[in-house]
Amino acid sequence: MDNQIIGASHGLAQTMEQVSIVAPSDLTVLIRGETGSGKEVVARAIHEQSPRADKAFIRVNCGAISPQLIDSELFGHEKGSFTGAAGVKLGWFERADGGTLFLDEIGELSLAAQTRLLRVLQEGTLNRVGGEHEINVNVRIIAATHRNLADMVNVKLFREDLWYRINVFPIYLPALKERKQDITALANHFSKRAAKKLGLPFIPITANQIRMLQAYNWPGNVRELQVVMERAAILGQGKQLNIEASLGPTFKGTAPLTAPTSSENNKELNSIDNNISIEPLEKTIVSSINNALKVTNGKISGEGGAASLLNINPNTLRSKMRKYQITIKYYPSDIQEGH
Ligand SMILES: Nc1ncnc2c1ncn2[C@@H]1O[C@H](COP(=O)(O)OP(=O)(O)OP(=O)(O)O)[C@@H](O)[C@H]1O
Structure with a gap:
């Protein structure tokens, strides 16, 4: 193989x-x-x-x-x-x-x-x-x-x-972005390899997840896809492939594949080139917190909790969640959709 x-x-x-x-x-x-x-x-x-x-x-x-x-x-x-x-x-x-x-x-x-x-x-x-x-x-x-x-x-x-x-x-x-038709086979290949290496069952990628992977630019090409699949397998612990969380930090930093309209450009996202995009800082903070809560299934403090993933104090995380009105009640059901 x-x-x-x-x-x-x-x-x-x-x-x-x-x-x-x-x-x-x-x-x-x-x-x-x-x-x-x-x-x-x-x-x-x-x-x-x-x-x-x-x-x-x-x-x-x-x-x-x-x-x-x-x-x-x-x-x-x-x-x-x-x-x-x-x-x-x-x-x-x-x-x-x-x-x-x-x-x-x-x-x-x-x-x-x-x-x-x-x-x-x-x-x-x-x-x-x-x-x-x-x-x-x-x-x-x-x-x-x-x-x-x-x-x-x-x-x-x-x-x-x-x-x-x-x-x-x-x-x-x-480059991988020029041959997106290979992404499904590559993703399943790496998922199989990661499962074997980690002693976990192999989980095939879903149609939704493929769309997500195909929307990304892959500046690190096949090697980056390999890492994303390995991380998705670890995060999913044999129950699912946790693609969104695995892609999370990288994905949020991706320029849109189509050029943004001028209003999008001003309000939401300033695309500088193909690989760099800048979002308002608050939006990045909120999505980082949401991703960390998803990965930890809503666990805030202690070992493997969202605060330790984000490298901040649990009380700081709680106060940021209050400030940005982030709740955790929907994560467990969200995670089961296998996105
Ligand atoms: N078509 C493919 N099928 C299966 N695995 C692949 C394929 N292309 C690349 N890989 C895997 O992706 C990783 C990166 O590939 P490789 O090291 O050949 O890239 P590279 O272009 O030589 O990288 P670098 O520019 O850093 O030298 C390797 O683990 C390789 O096994």
Whole structure:
């Protein structure tokens, strides 16, 4: 179940077609897609459908490499080649030899690191730091980025020669908001996974809940949906999927999918861009309190109570409830509707 690619024959059909075209070759692939959209999932699929499937798949997060250690990370080092080099260390290229090297977030590499990477890609050979022999490596490169590398080339933040070398077969991975038809299957997949992990019964998502998930923009893409479903399963404790509460804080901060009318714009919601919206503070306070009371089934104080969820004193919560005329009497029946 874990390696399954949900939406492969729906929202990701075009992407997966490209995967099956390029996988058998040794071509370098560049996957472009927003954060959390499934770039690593696609990279693994390419590897698994390639003749290298039984060899290593090594993922490197290019954003997490210290510039001082880049040579040692790329090429490895010999024992004693610098202070702290206690033994021989294999670099990424040697570890991935015969297999696939997945350079995730390649747009985050420093210019110095780009130069080093270009060298090994061009020459196909490397020297370990402190090493005397040239080592041949046979590695298939898959790179990924959420950035527009062409723009980065224009402003000289990304080397043009490296860009040509990695942009051989580009694959575009659509954001989740562009393939909302996959949301139901993804949500059920993650709900099943969460139930298994938490030892709870699997609860399928309802039509109402699907509408709610589809009304959201998903700036964090599939990864965000995964988290929302996991939280919904925990909050629902095997009795229901508590989607509204799980989505609550995020959902309330979502810009409407259609542009607000000017009167809405002035009175209710000031939409600044696709992902940011501003509500009157009182409205946010009231909805936070309501959400906390829903999650706790109306329990105000003590462990697992709404006050502790909101990180305020129970007396402060009671006084705010009086001030905003918030009552709890309707929560238990509301929660059973399974929204
Ligand atoms: N189509 C899919 N089917 C099933 N699970 C998916 C799918 N797409 C993404 N996921 C899951 O969503 C999570 C995020 O995916 P992944 O790590 O591949 O995204 P990413 O684009 O590489 O993220 P980042 O930009 O942070 O590197 C992972 O747990 C992955 O298993």
